[in-house]
Amino acid sequence: MPRAVWLLVIGMAVNVTGSSLLWPLNAIYIHDHLGKSLSVAGFVLMCNAAASVIGNLVGGSLFDKIGGYKSILLGIGISLVSVIALIFWSGWPYYVLFLTVLGFGSGIVFPSMFAMAGTVWKEGGRRAFNAIYVAQNLGVAIGAALGGFVASYSFQFIFIANALMYVIFLFIAGFGYRNLQTMEERKVSKEKEHEWQKHRRNLQALFILCLGYLLCWVAYVQWQSTISTYTQEIGISLKQYSLLWTINGAMIVLGQPLLNGIIHAFKKPLKHLMIAGMVIFILSFVTASFANGFFGFLLAMMILTLGEMLVWPAVPTIANQLAPKGKSGLFQGIVNSTATGGRMIGPVLGGLLVDLYGMMVLFILVTSLFIFSILTTIFYDRRLKDRHTMMKKAS
Incomplete structure (x- = not known):
């Protein structure tokens, strides 16, 4: 694979590892730590998913208008702000608000990553998207495994670890993706x-x-x-x-x-x-x-x-x-x-x-x-x- 695709693969793995620290434990946190019913937990997760749907559509449109580099940085920025806010305000109802904002921010990132993979390695065809897909699953496997271990000490550590992963992703994207966009997409x-x-x-x-x-x-x-x-x-x-x-x-x-x-x-x-x-x-x-x-x-x-x-x-x-x-x-x-x-x-x-x-x-x-x-x-x-x-x- 070209170096550009490797940068996208590494970024996607880091991004999904961070999000996978949190999403498998959301229902448990809402039910056991915030004292809400499972139906309320389900509603909160629906808000997160609905915001992600909107974020996907916004992120795709932004890629076409301002390019993948700026779109990804915007999505990471929104996600990072919401995760940092969760470190300090993780009670009810703030958790609902910041988890919904996190869904919107992360939703902006994903279509830009896929679109960029397709444009920087056009001749790669299916292989470019396979690489991003494998990176996603690697991130899920690592994040889900680490999430339970970290949460056994404190849920607060989950939010801190998630924020740290977004900082790393921001560093990779900020310095690695600047020259990956093309005039054709902008x-x-x-x-x-x-x-x-x-x-x-x-x-x-x-x-x-x-x-x-x-x-x-x-x-x-x-x-x-x-x-x-x-x-x-x-x-x-x-x-x-x-x-x-x-x-x-x-x-x-x-x-x-x-x-x-x-x-x-x-x-x-x-x-x-x-x-x-x-x-x-x-x-x-x-x-x-x-x-x-x-x-x-x-x-x-x-x-x-x-x-x-x-x-x-x-x-x-x-x-x-x-x-x-x-x-x-x-x-x-x-x-x-x-x-x-x-x-x-x-x-x-x-x-x-x-x-x-x-x-x-x-x-x-x-x-x-x-x-x-x-x-x-x-x-x-x-x-x-x-x-x-x-x-x-x-x-």
Whole structure:
């Protein structure tokens, strides 16, 4: 990889490590330390996720207008201020306010990072987004592991450690990303605006693709919500459940380079890889529906991880291919906000379904969501192909 991509990878790993110190423990802190109900904790987390959705869209637009360097620094600045505020004001209701602001600030950063990865290594294609994806998972694995250890001493140390990670990220971005932006992404001339009018079909294709992406995330996040509760009910310990996510992260970090080599050898289109990944998702949930012990869920998790390794990096790659000049930030913002929206809707929808109808109905619905996602993936570029065929005939 080029040096520029390595800088983005390191920055993303540091950024996600910092945020992962806090997000797995939010509900515990709100419930056990602030004395609020789990429903209130869920509402607070929804506020954080909703602010992140808005931040993703704002961050993508800012990338196109002022460039990735300034956008990322702005997002880091907002996040750092909110985390420092939590060190001094972590009681109720200040926690809600600053956690929501933190969601907005971190949301600004992510689409700019993805858009920048696509612009500094255009010839890298899927590999640039794979690298960012692996960095994210490495950060989640390190942050989640350290978070529990640090919180065992004091939650105040979590906020301090999170602020420290943002300071490090600010240092990396401030000195490393200054020369990564290009004039192409910072200036949108009238000619490019005219070009944008011709590329509205690309935006429509992205919306269709992201509809399926949203449904995949609604289904996937059940592993972190309803399925996690279900595993406790059937006698799987919290330690064993945590081990499943450790294996998930290890498989991604260690297995993605091997998978990339296989994908490169067979040269399959991204659409085919996504469809294969969604079929694997279905197989994972079918396996989980029949599992009655740890090893059944371990197998389901390993299958799930293979599916996400095919699907998650493919969507920002396709968005980068669809984006006309000067709009890559907007397209990445849509992708990131879609993923965040799925993570926000999924736990609420899954919890209602399980409470009303039970786990088996949830597994059936999840399978249906993946089938619909396969259909949107098959047809998202149909109009683009028709237009390309018509242009070839006309010429």
